[in-house]
Amino acid sequence: MARIQSTRKARFKAACARAGITQGQFAANEGVDRSHLFKVLRDERESTRLTAKVDAFIEAVESQVQRKANAA
Numbered sequence: 001m002a003r004i005q006s007t008r009k010a011r012f013k014a015a016c017a018r019a020g021i022t023q024g025q026f027a028a029n030e031g032v033d034r035s036h037l038f039k040v041l042r043d044e045r046e047s048t049r050l051t052a053k054v055d056a057f058i059e060a061v062e063s064q065v066q067r068k069a070n071a072a
Contacts, residue, residue: 009041012054015061026057 016023027037030053039045041054 008051008054008058011058011062012041015058018061018065019057 013023016026021029023037024034027034030037030050032050036045036047037050037054040047040050
C-alpha cells in the first residue's frame with residue numbers, strides 16, 4: 001500500500017496529536033525554542049539535529065500506530 005505523501009510539518013502535527021503532546025511540549029522536551037522548531041518545520045531555518053529528532057519522533061509514532069492497526 002502506497003503512503004500518502006505529506007509534509008514533515010503535517011506528519012509532525014499528526015504525530016504530536018497521536019502522542020498526546022503539543023508541538024510546544026516537544027520543543028521543550030528537546031531543549032529548543034518553539035519558534036526555532038516552527039521555523040525548521042516551515043523550512044525557514046536549517047537544523048540537521050532538530051530535523052533528525054523530528055523525523056525519529058514521527059517514525060516512532062507512526063510505527064506504534066501501524067503496530068496497533070496490525071494487531072486489531
